[in-house]
Amino acid sequence: MAAPFPNHPQLRGNFAPINFEAQIQDLVVEGVVPEALSGSLYRNGPNPKYAPTGPYHWFGGDGMVHAFHFNAGRVDYLNRWIQTPKHIAELAEGHSVSRARKPDPETGKLASDNENGLANTHIVWHGNQLLALDEGSKPFELAPMSLESKGYTETGRRLSGAMTAHPKIDPETGELHGFGYMTGYAGSPTMTYHVLDKAGAVIRSDEFEAPYPAMVHDFVITRDYVLFPIFPLTFDMARAAKIGSPFAFDAAKGTHIGVLKRGAPVSEIRWIEGPLCFVFHYQNAWNDGDQITVDTIEFAVAPNFPLVDGTLPSYADAQGKLVRWHINLKNGEVKREPVLDVASEFPRMDERYTGHRYRHGYIAAASTRQRGDKGLFHEITHIDLDSGKTRTWDAGVGNGVSEPVFVPEPEGAAEGVGWLLATVFKSDTNNSELVVLNAAAVNDGPVATVQLDHRIPFGFHGSWRNN
Numbered sequence: 308m309a310a311p312f313p314n315h316p317q318l319r320g321n322f323a324p325i326n327f328e329a330q331i332q333d334l335v336v337e338g339v340v341p342e343a344l345s346g347s348l349y350r351n352g353p354n355p356k357y358a359p360t361g362p363y364h365w366f367g368g369d370g371m372v373h374a375f376h377f378n379a380g381r382v383d384y385l386n387r388w389i390q391t392p393k394h395i396a397e398l399a400e401g402h403s404v405s406r407a408r409k410p411d412p413e414t415g416k417l418a419s420d421n422e423n424g425l426a427n428t429h430i431v432w433h434g435n436q437l438l439a440l441d442e443g444s445k446p447f448e449l450a451p452m453s454l455e456s457k458g459y460t461e462t463g464r465r466l467s468g469a470m471t472a473h474p475k476i477d478p479e480t481g482e483l484h485g486f487g488y489m490t491g492y493a494g495s496p497t498m499t500y501h502v503l504d505k506a507g508a509v510i511r512s513d514e515f516e517a518p519y520p521a522m523v524h525d526f527v528i529t530r531d532y533v534l535f536p537i538f539p540l541t542f543d544m545a546r547a548a549k550i551g552s553p554f555a556f557d558a559a560k561g562t563h564i565g566v567l568k569r570g571a572p573v574s575e576i577r578w579i580e581g582p583l584c585f586v587f588h589y590q591n592a593w594n595d596g597d598q599i600t601v602d603t604i605e606f607a608v609a610p611n612f613p614l615v616d617g618t619l620p621s622y623a624d625a626q627g628k629l630v631r632w633h634i635n636l637k638n639g640e641v642k643r644e645p646v647l648d649v650a651s652e653f654p655r656m657d658e659r660y661t662g663h664r665y666r667h668g669y670i671a672a673a674s675t676r677q678r679g680d681k682g683l684f685h686e687i688t689h690i691d692l693d694s695g696k697t698r699t700w701d702a703g704v705g706n707g708v709s710e711p712v713f714v715p716e717p718e719g720a721a722e723g724v725g726w727l728l729a730t731v732f733k734s735d736t737n738n739s740e741l742v743v744l745n746a747a748a749v750n751d752g753p754v755a756t757v758q759l760d761h762r763i764p765f766g767f768h769g770s771w772r773n774n
């Protein structure tokens with residue numbers, strides 16, 4: 308008998324999981340779905356099957372994928388749990404299974420098991436494979452139409468350690484660049500830099516040493532460089548007994564940005580001092596010679612994680628804002644330029660410009676926000692980074708928008724010509740919708756609203772795959 312879920316802030320409201328898998332043909336649509344939208348939107352996020360038996364964090368729920376298949380204006384939907392070894396064991400045993408691993412009796416270290424993850428953070432299409440990702444594990448493959456779990460990939464077995472949930476696909480070469488952290492064991496300062504070719508074969512998977520062991524969620528590439536920014540959300544196993552978490556924001560350790568020339572050996576990584584802050588996600592980056600521009604959502608400290616004294620960050624410090632960094636590789640200086648003074652997260656862009664100078668960014672934002680909101684972000688905002696102008700669609704305070712995924716109009720369209728796809732949680736009716744926005748006229752509101760009877764719990768990331 309499945310036990311009730313506890314009354315936990317990250318298991319209430321639209322953080323709460325749904326307890327079914329559904330397949331729905333031909334969803335009801337208000338407005339008109341553009342016929343040129345032909346492909347699938349995938350979204351991934353935590354959706355625990357069973358009540359946790361120990362402490363719970365939003366990042367720790369089993370992955371569930373939601374797929375919207377678009378074809379000639381019609382939209383079909385399905386959702387599936389990812390059949391990780393953990394999830395399969397839970398179904399067999401009828402209760403939550405911990406991934407906690409015992410320390411090696413000889414070394415005292417927690418060995419990594421990179422094929423024992425949650426696959427709950429992102430989902431990307433690369434090398435003709437649909438890959439569910441979490442940063443502590445290797446890529447996990449799903450079938451693109453049925454979402455049938457195929458398991459950890461052969462490519463992944465050739466990687467040295469885990470891979471980030473935020474790989475970058477070079478639009479010119481089709482290569483996938485990724486990294487891993489805490490390679491070998493929890494608390495290891497060893498990181499990895501992975502490159503896969505456009506077919507998904509491993510080109511390189513090289514280990515290097517970070518300044519300290521830390522949680523590293525995302526990174527950036529440019530045409531000529533790869534950057535590994537490391538923020539002081541550090542790991543210390545001994546800390547867990549003192550403050551209840553091995554991770555804490557340790558400002559004294561500072562921010563360090565590893566800079567590597569594309570194609571150079573990892574021994575040539577140069578570390579420069581970065582702004583003291585915390586970043587989950589970057590919007591994009593590019594370089595003009597030895598000047599690098601990075602657009603990022605900056606937090607004052609790591610939200611949802613303790614400081615070294617065990618206290619949680621203040622509410623104000625837990626708001627991320629879009630900031631541009633200007634990195635001068637000649638003298639190692641980093642200058643910060645605030646871009647948008649609105650609480651924001653989940654930055655996306657037209658990924659045909661990944662690593663290149665670009666103009667248009669898209670974020671989930673909350674210009675009106677207070678403690679206890681039922682929605683995390685209620686707006687989708689387009690930022691024209693050349694003019695600084697923004698255009699916003701407001702889904703209504705209390706409703707919650709997901710990350711907006713950009714889909715270009717077919718062949719030849721200029722940057723930013725296309726659509727944004729996002730799910731919206733409606734707190735009054737306790738269901739979700741998928742909205743299709745014209746990316747060049749976000750403030751006009753959805754051109755199509757695709758209706759679901761159920762809600763999609765707050766999740767993390769998603770991608771589009773063209774038919």
Ligand SMILES: [Fe+2]
Binds near residue numbers: 473524587588767768
């Ligand atoms: Fe992320």
